[in-house]
Amino acid sequence: MICLVGNRPILQVGNHQIVGYEVDWIETALRRASLAADRDDFPFIEEVRDGVIYYLEHKCSLRLLPIEDLYGRMRHMLDKIGCSAIARELRVLTPPLTLSLARTARKIPAGFELGFFQELRKLLDEVHQLGAEEVRFTEIQEATLLLAGTRDWDSRCEKMQREVLDFLEMTAQGKETANGKLALKLEAA
Structure with missing residues (x-):
């Protein structure tokens, strides 16, 4: 229940x-x-x-x-x-939405990072159109490990995580809401 x-x-x-x-x-x-x-x-x-x-x-x-x-x-x-x-x-405004980066990464075949970013952009476009102004992301470490195709954290993971964070920041800049730019937040693991 x-x-x-x-x-x-x-x-x-x-x-x-x-x-x-x-x-x-x-x-x-x-x-x-x-x-x-x-x-x-x-x-x-x-x-x-x-x-x-x-x-x-x-x-x-x-x-x-x-x-x-x-x-x-x-x-x-x-x-x-x-x-x-x-x-x-009256326009639709949603409560803050929480999305799993790992869930998005699991949809993409290993080694196809471009597909991850395309899927993430599509997801953000969708929730933005539905009235979301704040999106919280979880599981960045798990997503990074999946994208890097490894179980152990290494320099590739550091680089991949930086790319994901840069992508989220760049995407937020390009999405305007009634309250300014789309707020994308990363929640601790």
């Missing part, structure tokens, strides 16, 4: 699932929508956010909720309280 934080459903973002997420991104999405609708004086952002959180924790019977469906409900809620202009401007 999976223990869900705050009894919130798992969020489905494309082919990815987010568990144990915080909820500050909901308020951020609502604030951006109110600004885009020229309603920076909208006083009910916290109340709408609290309503969405209440729905997630108490009313949503789904264990897996597509994020597009959640935003559809948020738009409906805004329409119901007479805030159609804000509802029209």
Whole structure:
């Protein structure tokens, strides 16, 4: 059995699932929508956010909720309280997404590093299009060992890890979000 934080459903973002997420991104999405609708004086952002959180924790019977469906409900809620202009401007923003570099590396035949970088770029393009502004990566050491085709850490691994980090940094620079560049973070192993 999976223990869900705050009894919130798992969020489905494309082919990815987010568990144990915080909820500050909901308020951020609502604030951006109110600004885009020229309603920076909208006083009910916290109340709408609290309503969405209440729905997630108490009313949503789904264990897996597509994020597009959640935003559809948020738009409906805004329409119901007479805030159609804000509802029209509401854009999907996801909670931070965690992705495994090792999982991506396992998809690629050993010695085909170019394929790894192509797959990683495709993955980042996908999650960026789905509303992700922050992506956290795990398992860089395992991914590096897989890409280098070795079990023991050596100078090739050092070089490969540097290439992966440089690639992530360069990719983040090229992806603009509403809040600046796409934030790519590396989590400790």
